[in-house]
Amino acid sequence: MGNFLTTLAISASGMKAQAGRIRHLSENIANADTPGYHRKSTTFEADMLRGRETGMVRAGPVNLDQRTLTRIYEPGHPLADDSGHYDGSNVDLVVEIADAREAQRSYEANLKMFDQARQMSQSLLEILRR
Amino acid sequence: MEIRTSVAAQQYAATRLATSPKAESGGTSGLTKLASDFAATLQAGETTAKAAMTGNADPHSLVMALAQTELAVETAVTVRDKVVEAYQEILRMPV
Numbered sequence: 001m002g003n004f005l006t007t008l009a010i011s012a013s014g015m016k017a018q019a020g021r022i023r024h025l026s027e028n029i030a031n032a033d034t035p036g037y038h039r040k041s042t043t044f045e046a047d048m049l050r051g052r053e054t055g056m057v058r059a060g061p062v063n064l065d066q067r068t069l070t071r072i073y074e075p076g077h078p079l080a081d082d083s084g085h086y087d088g089s090n091v092d093l094v095v096e097i098a099d100a101r102e103a104q105r106s107y108e109a110n111l112k113m114f115d116q117a118r119q120m121s122q123s124l125l126e127i128l129r130r
Numbered sequence: 131m132e133i134r135t136s137v138a139a140q141q142y143a144a145t146r147l148a149t150s151p152k153a154e155s156g157g158t159s160g161l162t163k164l165a166s167d168f169a170a171t172l173q174a175g176e177t178t179a180k181a182a183m184t185g186n187a188d189p190h191s192l193v194m195a196l197a198q199t200e201l202a203v204e205t206a207v208t209v210r211d212k213v214v215e216a217y218q219e220i221l222r223m224p225v
Contacts, residue, residue, distance in 0.1 A: 001205055005171070005198050012194035019190065114197070121201050128208045 006055070007117035013056035014110035017044055020059040022103045028091050035072075035079055037089035039065035039096075065090055168202050175199030 021042040031037040043060035046053045067090045075084035178195035181187035 008194050008197050012190045016190045125204055125208045
């Protein structure tokens with residue numbers, strides 16, 4: 001039963017990592033109009049225990065996108081400089097939506113694996129019950 | 131063919147060695163380990179459920195711990211049923 005238990009734990013770690021990713025994406029979308037906001041992107045890394053890979057995944061440190069911020073022309077804005085521009089965010093909504101869809105698919109895949117392991121273990125035990 | 135009593139006794143003594151239980155058979159330690167593993171899985175499930183109720187654990191950990199507990203309990207119950215069934219089968223044997 002050890003492998004099934006480990007599969008459940010690994011799938012749960014994948015779902016947890018994707019949940020963290022979708023959280024950062026929602027932060028990006030919420031701050032799409034915030035002046036000076038840099039888009040956050042989630043990194044993933046293999047989980048290590050005493051120097052060995054456990055097979056699980058975890059969300060690593062958050063990366064701030066260093067692309068140039070969009071210049072927005074709005075002379076009446078309090079942050080506007082002499083030319084009437086101010087720095088907006090570098091969030092691209094289309095990219096965020098695509099990334100969110102990817103996170104969703106990844107989450108579903110992990111969920112499927114979770115369910116698969118459970119079904120396999122249950123059908124194994126079903127043999128003993130007969 | 132004549133079977134002498136002394137030969138029969140000798141053969142019986144020889145087979146007794148093979149059927150007697152060994153002093154350090156791994157059965158007990160294996161069962162103990164299994165039981166403690168089962169208890170540990172159950173304990174982890176309870177701890178995670180408590181943590182989730184107080185808001186200290188995320189739902190993924192809760193679902194994972196509960197699924198693991200379910201699997202462990204189902205395994206234990208199925209094996210127990212099988213063992214009890216076999217025991218009753220032996221008890222029903224006409225002696």
